[in-house]
Amino acid sequence: MTDFRVPAWGYWIMGVGLAAFIVMLVMYIRRNRGFKRPLFASPYVLWLVVFTVIPCLLVAYFSFTDYQGNFTLDNFKDFWDSNYTARKAMDPEEMKMYEEMGLTLEDLGLERGTININTLVFSLWMAFLCTVICLLLGYPAAHIMANRDFKLGPTLVVLFIVPMWMNFLLRTVAMMTLLEDNGVINSLLEAVGIGRQKLLNNVAAVQVGMVYNFLPFMVFPIYNVLNKMDYKLSEAAMDLGCDKWHTFYKVTLPLSLPGVVSGITMVFMPAVTTFYISRLLGGGKVQLFGDLIEAKFLSTSLREWNVGSALSLIMMILILISLGLLRKVDPEGEGGGMV
């Protein structure tokens, strides 16, 4: 039985780390002759190390080792070529036999596998599409609600937030009931005379579910920024002879950019990594990168965990890169996100 245990050096590192932490604390207190305010952060520093830094290092450790704990790059090769490990595990005698039969790697299903890469690209595409749709739907809504003459605005914003407070899995299941063959929408379509359509268990259903889940995350930050914006600016532009569209294009839009950026972040990130929406609305036919990672960690063979870790690491790095790019547009983080 494969057994997970902290290797001996793991205990050493932990012990030495903890000792170093305490020594540093004591030295700091002595050097500053007393308890200084930065020390209030020390419990959280310890917490961060144990529950954030070490787990991240563990993911990295698993990515670069095989199931026996030896260093290897195979997991990453497996990402690039999903049949890599299978091909490597092939018995050379058996391979020889197949070669003598005149069979190519392709006949054996061992050619370069593109499953991992394809799924990643597909997930990125779905998330991109979802972000664009949310932006196109959400920006006008936020703009309308942020208008000072629109008295209902603040109340309506609350209505946008409320669904976020409801368990999103339940909302996704409710979406399922809507789209089912005998569901509400199909009954309506039949009554109108269009006839039943296949709405569930396809890529479109997954996309609808994603937009449905993440739309409030786009509306809210944009509304926040537009609401705080000095309305006198756009009034001034109007007074100076700008027409409505020009004012929007030259004044409102650039000023609302921070909100847009934080909306994009808050939609794109969960959309890339989701796995439950595709599971519930895709009927097992639509596979996203999150599904792939989850499946690796649910497989009988613990060898798959190392590949799963490598896939997680790749996803983490991708997210960090895209965040870095977005930071460039909104260095102050003015969008403010949820708060």
Next chain:
Amino acid sequence: MTKILKRVYLGLILLFLYVPIIVLIVQSFNAGKSRAKWEGFSFTWYGQLFNDPSIMNALWITVSIAVLAALFSAVLGTLAAIGIHAMRRRPQAVMLTLNNIPMTMPDIVTGISLMLLFIFTKVERGYVTMLLAHITFDVPYVILSVMPKLQQMNKNTYEAALDLGATPVYALFHVILPEVMPGVITGAMLAFTLSLDDFTISYFTTSPLVQNLSTLIYSQARRGIKPTMNALSALMFLVLLALLLVVNRRTDSEKA
């Protein structure tokens, strides 16, 4: 004309957001078990809800974890924010970057990394591990909401208190805390809602013995949500809606 168009547009978007919820609520009154057929109006599922041990247990676990995680992360996060705020530039930048990691990491990666930690160190997964995970992803949000309040504070008040003979702990409770309390409360509330709604991280850090609402729903979703679950979510939804509208009304009237 444009005014009407604008309202219709908003109405359509809200309809898109609310139709599934309305369907869910309507179904909670359906006498039959089937999702597809309407078999008459009834309160059966509301009655059964309170006798369903798995749902009541999950509800209890969800709420207790959310409260505990909010409390712990409020304490940990406020202390951390005070500490980070007083740091010199270099260590402050390092801490803020580290603090950003849990927020920017995809949920699935956070969940898996914590799962690896618990399995690797042979800690049995369950209630406590789920709580630890929730605190981990909650603290950064508390820090984020406390930091601005600290920046608004006069830097010298704390030093003055110390000069006048206050101990650091006394100064913390009587000088700093009252000033930053609004930020702490916002942060704790944010933490509460985040952990109430979390699925992915809980999914990887708990055992099947300890299920919160999200993981219970996920395991039920495969073979049809029980109608009692619809009843529970309808109740929770109405409570939340009422609460939010009341709060909103009050803040509106305060502003006016």
Next chain:
Amino acid sequence: MKKWISLVAVLVLMMNVLPLNGAFAAQEEVNVYNWEDYMNPEVFKIFEQETGIHVNEMFFTTNEEMMISLRVTPGAYDLVFPSDYCVERMISEGLITEINFDSVPNFSNIEPWMINPDYDPENKYSVPFMWGTVGILYDTTKVDDPVDSWGILWNEKYADEIIMLDSIRDTMGVTLKYLGYSMNTRDRLELKAASDKLIEQKPLVKAYYVDETKDEMVAGNGALALMWSGDALYAMEKNENLAYAVPKEGSNVWVDPMVIPATAKNKENAEKLINFLCRPDIAQMNCEYIWYSSPNTAAIELMGEDYTENPTINPTQDIIDRCEFFHDIPDQYLTVYNLFWGRVKDAK
């Protein structure tokens, strides 16, 4: 400020004590890890009344999920219901422990042909709970062709009306059977052929489900579904237009035994529960609730003609002869299965 702190302290205490109460109560208990909807809920109530032992139920969807959970959460389960072919592996990996058959006198009710099975040759580790077949559940209002071959699952007439199992061994297995191979093949070329066949079928498939299938079929949301016999009977009970057939190419016959994990904390209670589940009246209650075939001779006698005259629950010898048991596939070949199943899932 003091008020705040005491309030927080009280809340922490309250919150902390209550949920843990459930888990560490002094009450005797047994933790059961089972397939969803695979037990008459009344049965555990009776067990609790008679013995005072509380049953905690947990569920899994696939054998793969169950195996991983057993490894990474040792001590969580006392009684598990795996599929036959998993038992071989669980024994060899030391995941399960020998049952003390002195505490299970009702074992004498088990049908003789089920004792000393291939997966547990000396019958030390397992007691059969239910058995059944894999076949096609179909809607007679939608299907007018005879359902006697797996080939009907590839019939374009039923595009978007076919539900397959999201379970690697079952779906690959019947495809292998359709192509005339063994369900336990380790031959790469045969597996490749099966995978190609499934990719060819994918555009016709409505969904890959496990637990959802029976409800979908009851609701009339499909014409043909790959299904286990008991789930099929459950669905037929709810919707009289449904019927079940085991195709002529043969299929899978399986047994779900009960086993006790090596890390079980309440082994004796688990044995009591096994013995209880083998009691004829209880086995009858379960059989009439979940509709799988019973391995319990005494229970079958109690049920009489209702049981023996029903071809789905009591398949003829001729059907059983056409069927095959699953065997455990070693990791190195399982990789090949995973690889080809991955291609099916990835196909657009």
